[in-house]
Amino acid sequence: MPLASDVDITPAGQRPDEDPSLAVRNNGGAAPSTEPAPAGRREALLVLSFGGPQGPDDVMPFLENVTRGRGIPRERLEAVAEHYQHFGGVSPINEQNRALIAAIEKELAAGGIDLPVYWGNRNWAPYVEDAWRQMADDGIEHVYVLATSAYASFSGCRQYHEDIARARVTLGGGPTAEKLPHYFDAPGFVQANADALRAALESLPADVRGTARLVATAHSIPDSMAAVAGPDGHAYEEELTAAAERVVAEAAPGRGFDLVWQSRSGPPSVPWLEPDVNDHLRALAAAGETAVVVFPVGFISDHLEVIWDLDNEAKETAAELGLAFARAGTAGTHPAFVASIRELLEERRAGGLPRLGTNCPAACCYTPGRPTGLDRGQQPSPA
16 A cells, blocks of 8 residues: 555645645635535545554554664564553554444434445555555545644644545546644534533542643644644644633633643654643642643543543653642533534535635645654644
């Protein structure tokens, strides 16, 4: 299966950050439309994700796919492989994507929307190229793409546009496509996270529940990537802050929160967003805090990085520090979140001005080089 490093998705004579943008090229040379979807056009929804191993023998080949061309030492891959082996070599994201697709199909059917749902990944089967070929064989003319990341950034948005472009180049065409907009502020996404935060607070002992520090987490990314996220830069941090503000306002009105980072993987010489969640827990304990609730608003499901980095490493850090600890769940298949996905789809099918994430400018989130280090996930669509 061709991977990102094998396929040139930029037309000859054009720089990657020049017009026409990825959004325009993926839509067959036209900007995402402001008009309603044409009657009779055969359409589909594609859930586009990061991918993950489905058994012990998949783990190293999967990690080699993820890091291909980056010169990551094998010992680093082996260290990450151990995390997967704790779960039998099976990435939780696979079953989570299947569950999400089933919930979306049910939601669309209930809403009278007759639209097939496909699934494709960047780094492991089912690959996006295979999904594209299947859609073409099925006569699909246009596809709406739901990325399993709610936010701006190279890894969280632009790379999904690149995945679409790679699939179209590999196939020599196929359906035109448009990515659904960022959904960090979608009411259902906020509600799902707020319900999870509320439940996590309730799980704490009563004597610390009212004073527990609220800590939002998201995948750290290199400072250089954060600086170019969105048309004006730093949209990743801005969108995460906005999402966390909405979640806390709904779940715990009047309380503050901290936004910190997790799962960084690059060498110390490369600056990434800080502070790390474990360092932040140490700082909170040193300041006299006694309890903490971590809510991973930067992720949409409880995949490996949430389970390992928070439920194991951060929880252990909290225990060592004597901090009462609770971790909120992610949006997953919460009915309100699934309903918001349907609403995003209906928004694009109805026309109107395409929002960021759909009609991204050519230079949006563009980084001349790729992230340094083992990007195990999504930042945001991890496995």
